[in-house]
Amino acid sequence: MLLAIGRRAIPSLKGRGTANFLGTDLRLGTLSRMPIPLRSNVLRMTPYTPGKPxxxxxxxxxxxxxxxxxxxxxxxGPSPLAIQAVQEAAPQMHLYPDASGYSVKEKIATKFGVERNNVLLGNGSDELIHLLGLVLLEPGTNMVVGNPTFVRYDAAAHLADIELRKVPLTETWHHDLDAMAAACDSQTRLVFVANPHNPTGTVREKADFEAFLAKLPSTAVCVIDEAYVEYASDLDLPDSVGYVREGRPVVALRTFSKAYGLAGIRVGYGIAPAEIVDAIDRAREPFDVNSLAQIAAIAALDDExxxxxxxxxxxxxxxxxxxxxxxxxxxxxxxxxxxxxxxxxxxxxxxxxxxxxxxxxxxxxxxxxxxxxxxxxxxxxxxxxxxxxxxxxxxx
Ligand SMILES: Cc1ncc(COP(=O)(O)O)c(C=O)c1O
Structure with missing residues (x-):
């Protein structure tokens, strides 16, 4: 028998009265303390600690x-063009967003000289990190990251309950790309390199990066997380988007949260092989990037x-x-x-x-x-x- 409580329907437990999802025995009004079978890998995770408000x-x-x-x-703050676009679009908030993100993907595709089916959109690049884990990691595989690094990479591995290989940064707080390549094997599915890196701000330039990519096993997708790239564009950076165009297993991950000033409205994007975009389209929630976020992103991209x-x-x-x-x-x-x-x-x-x-x-x-x-x-x-x-x- 199913019992509806609030918006959730759960089976009632025979002989224990009527239980809700908190384990409260409604008939007796006491806590039944039934164990909740949470996944142990989730319990090993620590919640993200944001900066103090x-x-x-x-x-x-x-x-x-x-x-x-x-x-x-x-x-x-945000680009004034983004503020204006959001204000103008606000009366349309009763409508669902464009689930395909057509216009914003088109804008990004044109800017980077790729096809629309090479563009990922997410509710912040955080969501794309999560989704990359979801579509690429399965039991028996592993993931390689620097240590320390951006904490959300770890979360993707923990959620998939796979082996996370953390490779210490160099003494100068740079990614140790040789050691990271050596940590990969035929079971490696994801390698994350934030460039510029968080928390250190350090950068790996093109030559080092290309030597690193050449050493990775073909089964490993390398995510170059360029959340801060707009602040470093005068450097000889890896041509992340170019690697995708060449058909390499690379994802160039970007965000509107930093230089574009849209952290609160949540839009991340990426340039990726079409197969990865397709897989993520199957796995993601259909309306993950809201309509105001899409509008704001389009306007912000124009605000040089x-x-x-x-x-x-x-x-x-x-x-x-x-x-x-x-x-x-x-x-x-x-x-x-x-x-x-x-x-x-x-x-x-x-x-x-x-x-x-x-x-x-x-x-x-x-x-x-x-x-x-x-x-x-x-x-x-x-x-x-x-x-x-x-x-x-x-x-x-
Ligand atoms: C390296 C890196 N990647 C991704 C993100 C996630 O950014 P967002 O989800 O706001 O796009 C951050 C946020 O601080 C970051 O530092």
């Missing part, structure tokens, strides 16, 4: 001014002015922070992303806590795998000034 810090510490430099967002300004503010803020670190006798990891890691020579958590008390939220390096570091997102000039003042006090 501004309002929470204000409330907890009684502060009126708080600056958040913790989540690598664009301090300039906003992109140029975002790069400029980032480069200037980064230089100011690196200069203060040098003045204080500290080193930084050379970053080409929109954040910088500072070696604070004591537990990053202590510096995080002391900055928090002064109304500046950064990331402690500990949970990111960089114990004696803090990671600071680059803010507006005023936000950077607030950080510099607080940091100088804390390190004095």
């Amino acid at each position: 501004i309002d929470e810090v204000k409330r907890e510490l009684g502060l009126s001014e708080v600056v958040k430099l913790a989540s690598n967002e664009n301090p300039l 002015k906003h992109l140029a300004e975002s790069r400029k503010v980032n480069a200037e803020g980064m230089a100011r922070i690196a200069a203060l670190a040098t003045e204080l006798g500290l080193t930084t990891v050379p970053s080409r992303a929109n954040f910088i890691c500072i070696h604070v020579k004591r537990p990053g958590q202590e510096v995080f806590d002391a900055l928090l008390k002064r109304g500046v939220i950064v990331r402690s390096g500990g949970p990111l795998g960089m114990t004696d570091y803090v990671r600071v997102s680059i803010g507006t000039p005023d936000e950077v000034s607030a950080f510099l003042t607080a940091f100088r006090e804390v390190m004095a």
Whole structure:
């Protein structure tokens, strides 16, 4: 017998009264404590810890001014063109989005010189990482990543309950591409390389990368996660999209969350072999990228002015922070992303806590795998000034 409670229908349990999904015995009004058979691989996972929200810090510490430099967002906000497009599209919110993402895929395909069936769209690139795991990883396979690296890669492996091979970064916090290639075998299905990398901001340039790709087994799909690539476009970067055009098993993963300033509306994209796009289309939810997100992405792609300004503010803020670190006798990891890691020579958590008390939220390096570091997102000039003042006090 099926019993409907709220919106869920579950079987009632014979001899135990009527149970709802929390295990409460409704007839007796007591907890029946029936074990819930959750998957052990899921229980081994830790939930994602986002940067501390501004309002929470204000409330907890009684502060009126708080600056958040913790989540690598664009301090300039979204492109004005995206804001305008979303405002104009808002009255159409009662309609389902275009499930195929036709217009935004067309726009991306034209920009990158690929076919529309080479374009992935996701509810943030986080969703695409998840979906890549879903369509490529199965029992007996393995996945190779750097260590430390962006935590959502690990989640894809844990969800698939497969072996995750974590290859330490080099002493200079770069991906050790030789060691990563050596960690692959015929069962490797996914290799993630964030370039620029998170949490370090380091970059692997084209020559090294191509040598690495040549060593990978043909069964391994290499995801080049270019979430921060717009900040590093003056470098000799791997031609990620070109590799897809050449028919290599490569996915170039991108996002509108960083330089395009659309983190809150959630759009990620990727250029990938058509077979991968097709597989993901089968597995994904049909309306995963909402209509306003699609509209905002199209408008943002046209806003070269906003992109140029975002790069400029980032480069200037980064230089100011690196200069203060040098003045204080500290080193930084050379970053080409929109954040910088500072070696604070004591537990990053202590510096995080002391900055928090002064109304500046950064990331402690500990949970990111960089114990004696803090990671600071680059803010507006005023936000950077607030950080510099607080940091100088804390390190004095
Ligand atoms: C390297 C990297 N990849 C992917 C993402 C996910 O970005 P989003 O889901 O907002 O597109 C992030 C976010 O911080 C990141 O640092």
